[in-house]
Amino acid sequence: MITTLITGLVLGGTYALIAMGLTLQYGISRIMNLAYGEILIFAAFAAFLLFSTLGINPIVGLLLVLPAAFAFGYVIYGVMMQPLVRRSAKSGTLEVDSILATFGLLFVIQGVMLVTFGSNYTSYNFLNTGINVFGANVAANRLLAFALAVIIGASLFYVLTRTRWGTTIRAIAVNPNAAPLVGIDVNRTARFAFALGTMLAASGGVMISMYQTFNASMGVVFTMKALVIVIMGGLGNLMGALVAGLLLGVVETLVATYVDPGLTLAATYVIFLAVLLWKPAGLFGKASGR
Amino acid sequence: MTLFSRRSALRAIGLAATLLAGVSATAAFAQDRTSIKIGYAISKTGANAGGAGITTLPNYQLWVHDVNEAGGLELPDGTRLPIEVIEYDDRSSSEEVVRAVERLATQDEVDFILVPWGTGFNLAVAPLFDRFGYPQLAVSAVTDKAPEFVQRWKKSFWLLGGGHDYTEALAKILVEQRDAGTINGEVAVISVADGFGIDLINAARQSFADAGITMAYDVTYPVGTTDFTPMLNEAAATGADSFIAFSYPPDTFALTQQAQVAQYNPKVLYMGVGVGFPVYAANNGDKIEGIMSLGGIDVTNEKVMDYRARHEEFIGQAPDWWGSVITYASLEMLQEAIKRRGLDREAVSEELSTGTFETVLGETKLEDNQLRQLWFGGQWQDGNFVAIAPADREGASAPILPKAPWPAQ
Numbered sequence: 001m002i003t004t005l006i007t008g009l010v011l012g013g014t015y016a017l018i019a020m021g022l023t024l025q026y027g028i029s030r031i032m033n034l035a036y037g038e039i040l041i042f043a044a045f046a047a048f049l050l051f052s053t054l055g056i057n058p059i060v061g062l063l064l065v066l067p068a069a070f071a072f073g074y075v076i077y078g079v080m081m082q083p084l085v086r087r088s089a090k091s092g093t094l095e096v097d098s099i100l101a102t103f104g105l106l107f108v109i110q111g112v113m114l115v116t117f118g119s120n121y122t123s124y125n126f127l128n129t130g131i132n133v134f135g136a137n138v139a140a141n142r143l144l145a146f147a148l149a150v151i152i153g154a155s156l157f158y159v160l161t162r163t164r165w166g167t168t169i170r171a172i173a174v175n176p177n178a179a180p181l182v183g184i185d186v187n188r189t190a191r192f193a194f195a196l197g198t199m200l201a202a203s204g205g206v207m208i209s210m211y212q213t214f215n216a217s218m219g220v221v222f223t224m225k226a227l228v229i230v231i232m233g234g235l236g237n238l239m240g241a242l243v244a245g246l247l248l249g250v251v252e253t254l255v256a257t258y259v260d261p262g263l264t265l266a267a268t269y270v271i272f273l274a275v276l277l278w279k280p281a282g283l284f285g286k287a288s289g290r
Numbered sequence: 291m292t293l294f295s296r297r298s299a300l301r302a303i304g305l306a307a308t309l310l311a312g313v314s315a316t317a318a319f320a321q322d323r324t325s326i327k328i329g330y331a332i333s334k335t336g337a338n339a340g341g342a343g344i345t346t347l348p349n350y351q352l353w354v355h356d357v358n359e360a361g362g363l364e365l366p367d368g369t370r371l372p373i374e375v376i377e378y379d380d381r382s383s384s385e386e387v388v389r390a391v392e393r394l395a396t397q398d399e400v401d402f403i404l405v406p407w408g409t410g411f412n413l414a415v416a417p418l419f420d421r422f423g424y425p426q427l428a429v430s431a432v433t434d435k436a437p438e439f440v441q442r443w444k445k446s447f448w449l450l451g452g453g454h455d456y457t458e459a460l461a462k463i464l465v466e467q468r469d470a471g472t473i474n475g476e477v478a479v480i481s482v483a484d485g486f487g488i489d490l491i492n493a494a495r496q497s498f499a500d501a502g503i504t505m506a507y508d509v510t511y512p513v514g515t516t517d518f519t520p521m522l523n524e525a526a527a528t529g530a531d532s533f534i535a536f537s538y539p540p541d542t543f544a545l546t547q548q549a550q551v552a553q554y555n556p557k558v559l560y561m562g563v564g565v566g567f568p569v570y571a572a573n574n575g576d577k578i579e580g581i582m583s584l585g586g587i588d589v590t591n592e593k594v595m596d597y598r599a600r601h602e603e604f605i606g607q608a609p610d611w612w613g614s615v616i617t618y619a620s621l622e623m624l625q626e627a628i629k630r631r632g633l634d635r636e637a638v639s640e641e642l643s644t645g646t647f648e649t650v651l652g653e654t655k656l657e658d659n660q661l662r663q664l665w666f667g668g669q670w671q672d673g674n675f676v677a678i679a680p681a682d683r684e685g686a687s688a689p690i691l692p693k694a695p696w697p698a699q
Contacts, residue, residue, distance in 0.1 A: 007519045110335070119339030121539050121564070125573050130551040139551040212516055213543040215340045217382070221514055256520035261511040262483055 003136035004257045005250060010138055012249020013146030017207060018222055019229035019241040020153060021200025027173050027236015028193035030094050031081055034102040036201055036226060037219030038109040043069060043205030044214050045117050051124055058126055058206050059144075065206055066199050073198025077191045080105065085187065106219065113216035123213040145207035152200065153242040160238065169193060173236050228268065232275050234282030244283055247271070325374035326363050326633065328354070329400035331390030331415075333407055336382025340539055342407035344567055345430050345613040348605040350375075350404055353621040355604060364629045376400055384414045391415045395422035401633050402624065409433055410485055416443050425639040427620040430613050432456070432489060440659040445639040449616050449661040453493035456584050459666035459679035460494070460560065461501040463582075463689055464532060468503070472691050473532050473557045478507035478525035480518075481536040486563065490536035506530040515541065518548050525554075531692075532558035539564030546574060546581070550696045557692030558582065566611030566668070566675050578670040580693030585612025586668020586677030588685030597650040611668060611675035616661070619649035 018040060025033050033039075046065050050056040056064075080101055088094035127144065130137040160166035171179045172186055172193075179186050204222075208214065229248060233240025248268060255267040275283060330350060333342040354373050357363055362370035376398050380387035387406050394400050395418065403424045405412055412431040419426040420443040427447045433439070434452035468475040477498065481491035487510065498505055506528040509521065518541070525533055533556040535545055542564030549559070564570055565583030587594055594615055601609045601618075609615065624638070626647045631637035646655045651663065667679035669689055676687040 003523065004520065007517065011517045114335055114339075119334060119343040121340040121543070121567070121569060123543050123569065123573055125547070128547050128550060130553060137552050139548065211544075211547065213540040217336050217339055253517065253520055256511075256517075257524060261480070261509050261515065261521050264515065265512040 002134055004253050006133050006136040006138060008250035008253030009246055010142045010146045010249070011253055012246035013149040014142070014204070014207065014245075015225060015229055015248050016153060016242045016245025017145060017149035018201070018204035019226040019233070019245050020149075020156070020238055021197040021204065022223075022226040023230045023233065023236055023238060023241040024156075024200065025194050025197035026230060028169055029077070029081070029190040029197070030176070031077075031098040031194060032095055032102065033194075033197070034099060034223060035105040035109055035219075036102075037221065037223035038106050038113070039069065039072075039198055039201045039219075040205035040208070040222050041214055041216065041219045042109060042113060043202035044209035045113060045122065045216075046202075047206040047209045048122055048124055051126065058210055062203060062206055065202050069202030070195045070199040073195035074191060076105070076198070077194040081194065082187070082191075085190070110216060110219065117216055119216055121213050121215050124209070126210045128211065139211060141207075141210040145210070148203065148207060149242070149245070152203065153238060157238050157242075228272050232272055232282055234284035237282070237284040240282055240284030244275075323371065326371045326402075326628075327374050327376060327398065327400040328402050328404060329376035329378075329394035329398055330404035331378040331380045331387050331394070331406050333382040333387075333411075334379040336380075338382040338408055338411070341430070341563065344610050346405075346407040346617055348601065348607070348609065349614055349617040349621065352601055352604050353618060353625075356600075357625060363625060366630065366632045380406060380411070384411060387411050388414055388418060391418045395424065402628075402635070402638075404621075405429060405431075408485075409489070413439075416446055419443065420445060423635050425624070425635060425642055427624060427642070429617045429620050432486065434489070434493065436660050437658065444659075445635075447620075447642060447656060447659045447661075449620055449656075450613060451661070451664050451666065453489040454497065455664070456666050457490060457494040457497040460534070460582075461497040461503060462681075463667060463679060464498075464503055464558065465501050467558065467689075467691050474530070475502070476504045476506040476528070476530035477532040477534055477558075478528055478530040478556075479505055479509075479534045479536070480507075480521050480525070481510050482513055482515075482538050482541060482562075483510040484513045484538070486538065487536045490562070494534070494536070504530075511541075513538065516544055518545050519552060522549055522552050522554050525556075526552070531556055532560070534558075534560045535562055537562040537564070539567060543570065543573070546570075546578070550577065553696065555693075555695040559693050563612075565670075568608040568610065571670075571673070571675075576673075577697060579672070580670060580690060582667060582669045582678070582689070582693075583612075583675070584667065585610075586665040586675055586679075587611050587615065588665070588677050589674045590685055591652065593650045593652065612665075615650055616664075619651045619654060622649040623647045623654065 022036050025031050043065050047058045047061045050061040051058055084094060084097040084101060088097060127140040129140050131140050131143055160170060168184050168189055171184055172189055176186055229241055229244045233244035251267055251271055252264045256264050332347050333339045354375055358372050362372035364370050376394060378390040380390055391403060394403050405426055405428050406415060407430045409431040412428040416426060425445045429449045431448060432450050432453055434454050436448035436452060439446055467473045479494060481487035507525050507530060537545060542561045545561055560582040565581060566585050571578060597615060597618060598609055623642060627638045627641040627645060631641045643656060643659055646653060665677035668675045669678050671687060671690060678687055678689045
C-alpha cells in the first residue's frame with residue numbers, strides 16, 4: 001500500500017509540474033495556450049540535444065533551457081498575444097482568440113520540430129537508478145521531478161501569497177478591470193506571467209525527457225493532461241494544480257494496482273467529472289484569487 | 291533524428307544530380323515517358339510517425355536512391371527509367387491516408403503505389419488499391435486474416451505474418467525452456483489496448499492455452515500509459531518467472547527502464563515493438579542482453595548485413611531488426627517484377643504472386659500471396675538482435691535463457 005502511494009505521488013508530481021505553468025498562463029494572462037505541450041516537448045528535445053551532443057547533464061541544462069523558454073514566452077506574448085489583448089479590451093473575446101491563435105502556434109512549433117528532429121522516438125538514460133523510499137523502489141529521475149514540482153509549487157505559492165508582486169498578480173486574476181485603478185500595469189504583469197508559465201512548461205519538458213520516450217507529435221497528450229488538472233484544481237490556482245496533479249497520480253496508480261490497469265484513463269475522467277459536478281469551479285475554485 | 295549535416299546536403303545534391311542525369315540519358319529512347327511515377331502516403335507527422343519513420347520511409351528513400359543510382363527501373367526491353375516520387379503525409383489519420391491514395395491513383399495517375407505504415411492503414415487502403423488495380427505489398431501489417439484478405443483483394447500481399455505465428459513461436463520457446471527446467475511455465479502478460487496489442491494477446495491466450503502455459507497475470511493497459519510500476523510489481527508478486535508485454539515503442543522503452551529500477555528480473559523478458567529499434571540499443575547499452583521480441587535477423591546472412599550497412603550509410607541510422615529488411619525486400623520484388631513484366635499492373639501483380647525473386651532475404655517466393663519465410667522471434671545476443679524462432683530454420687540461433695539479472699546499479 002505504501003509502495004502504491006509513493007509511486008502514485010511521484011507520478012502525480014510530474015502531472016502537477018506540467019499543469020502549473022498552464023494554470024499560471026490561463027489564470028493570470030487569460031491565454032488558453034493550446035501550444036503548451038509543444039513547448040514542453042521542445043524543451044525535452046533541447047535537453048536531449050544538450051545531453052547527447054555536448055554531454056550536458058539535464059539538471060545543468062535547465063540553466064540554459066529555462067531562460068531561453070522565458071525569453072521565448074516573453075516574445076510570443078509581445079508578438080502574438082498583445083494584439084489580441086488589445087483587440088479584446090472592448091469585445092472580451094480574449095479566451096476564444098487566444099485558443100485559435102495558440103492552436104496555430106501548436107502546428108508551427110510542431111512543424112519546426114519535425115523538420116529539425118524528425119518524427120522518431122527519442123529517449124536517453126539519465127539517473128535511471130532505483131532509490132529506496134520507505135520500502136518502495138522509485139526511479140531517481142522521477143523522484144527529482146517530484147521534488148522539483150513541490151519546490152516550484154511551494155515557492156511560487158509563497159511568492160504569490162506573501163509578496164507585493166504576488167499580490168499584484170492575484171489582483172489581476174481577481175479583477176483585471178479594476179487592477180489598473182490601483183496603479184497596476186496589467187499588460188506587463190500578464191506578459192511576465194505568460195513567460196513564467198512557458199518556463200514552467202520547459203522545466204516539465206526537461207524532467208519528462210529524463211525518463212519518458214517522446215517524439216515531435218506528442219505535445220497534445222501533455223496539453224490534455226494539464227488541461228484536466230488545471231480545470232480540476234481551479235483555474236489559475238497553483239495550489240489547486242499541485243493538489244489535483246498529485247491526486248490524479250495517486251488515483252491512477254491505485255486503480256492500476258487494485259482494479260485494472262486498463263481503467264486508469266477511465267478513472268481520470270471519472271474523478272474529473274465528479275469534481276466538476278461537486279465543485280464546478282474546481283477543487284480550489286473559490287479561492288482562485290486568494 | 292534527422293539533423294541536416296553537410297554530408298546529407300551533399301547527398302541531396304548528389305541525388306538530384308543523379309536524377310537529372312538519369313532523365314537526360316533516358317529521354318532519348320523512351321518515347322513518351324521520362325520517368326516511372328511511384329507514389330505513397332506515409333505518416334510523417336502524428337502518432338504513427340515514430341514507427342513509419344523507422345521501418346518504412348527510410349527504406350523507400352534508400353530504395354529510390356539505389357534504383358536511380360543504377361540508372362532507374364529496368365523494363366522488359368532493357369531500357370531504364372528513373373523513379374519520380376510523389377509523397378504525401380497522411381498525418382496519421384486514416385481518412386487522410388484514404389484520400390491521399392485516391393489522389394495518387396486518380397489525379398497523379400502514378401504507375402505504382404507503395405503502402406502506408408501500420409496494420410490499420412493497410413486495411414483502410416486495401417479496397418482502394420484493389421479498385422484502382424494497384425498491387426499492395428503490405429509489410430508493416432500483422433494480421434491473422436491475411437488468407438481471407440487475399441481472397442477478397444487478389445492483388446494484396448501480406449508480408450509480416452499473423453499474430454498467431456509470433457505467439458506460437460513464443461509458446462514453443464517457453465515450453466522447451468519449461469521442459470528443460472529453466473522456467474516454471476507460468477507467465478505474466480500485459481498488452482496495450484490497441485490494434486497490435488489486442489491481436490497479439492488474443493493469439494497468445496490461444497497459443498499459451500494450447501501449449502499448457504499458465505497465464506498468472508493478464509491485463510491490458512490504455513495507449514499512452516507511462517507508469518508501469520504497478521503492473522511490474524503485480525507481475526512480480528504472482529510468482530510467474532516470465533514476463534511478456536505486447537507493447538508499443540514508448541511503452542517498451544518505459545518498461546525496460548522501470549523494470550531495472552524495480553529490480554524485476556524475470557527469467558524470460560519479452561516485449562513488443564521497439565526492442566529492435568536502433569535507439570533501444572543505443573540507450574540501454576549492454577543491459578539489453580537476453581531481451582526477446584518479435585522479428586530478428588540471421589546475422590550470418592551476408593546480404594542482410596550488407597543491406598544494414600548501406601541503410602546506415604545512406605540514412606544515417608541503422609534499420610530496425612524486424613520489418614525494415616522485409617520492407618526493402620518487398621521493394622526489390624516490385625523492382626524485379628517490373629523488370630520482367632513492365633508497367634502493366636495486372637501482370638506485375640501476377641508476377642509477384644507466382645514468381646521467385648532474389649532479394650536481400652535470399653530466394654524469396656510468396657505462398658498464397660503471403661511471405662512465410664519470416665523470423666517470428668529474436669533475442670539480443672552480444673549486440674545483435676538475432677533470430678531464434680522458428681528454431682528449425684537455417685540461420686536460427688539458440689535462445690540464451692534465463693536472461694541475466696540487470697547489472698547492479
